[in-house]
Amino acid sequence: MALLVICSIVAAVLLVDAAVRADAVTAALLAPWPLLVLWAVYVLGVASRVRATRDGVLVQNLLRTVFVPWARVQQIRMRWQIEITLDDGSLVTCFGGPARRRPQRLGPGRTKEDANGRADDAVAALRKAKASAVNVTPVPPVRRGWDFPAIIALLVLIAWAATAVLVTRA
DSSP states (O other), rough: HHHHHHHHHHHHHHHHHHHHHHHHHHHHHHTTTHHHHHHHIIIISSOOOEEOOSSSSEEETEEEEEEEEGGGGEEEEEEEEEEETTSSSSSSEEEOOOOOOOOOOOOTTTHHHHOHHHHHHHHHHHHHHHHHOOOSSOOOOOEEOOOOOHHHHHHHHHHHHHHHHHHHHO
């Protein structure tokens, strides 16, 4: 999230500088390029996440979303990322969850929990949410889809960039 904020500030400064030094039309022609970088930072760094709800777990991996009802979840474990095993044997890998890191060396007065507790805490929180979930019959299906707002934003930026190229080449 911090990277997204920093990139947003840099993009805003660049566009304001272009508007001040040249004009608003030039800034509008330059705008799609830093905004495309900003979109990539958002998709690669912020959009991937794992969120537990009352009904199930929502996994967003880049531009794909998967909603898994708790009744379909058989196992939640940590390998390199959080992995959710479904009742049909399929696996949902969560790119947006915490990753298991190499064990850190412990200095004097530090405990194992101080070194790397975040990844295991996320798995424990998901297991706790699953245990407290209400069972619903019939079991709803796993819903897979696309992150349409991010895809639409990309298409708008690509169209804007193509228009800017056509205007400057004419």
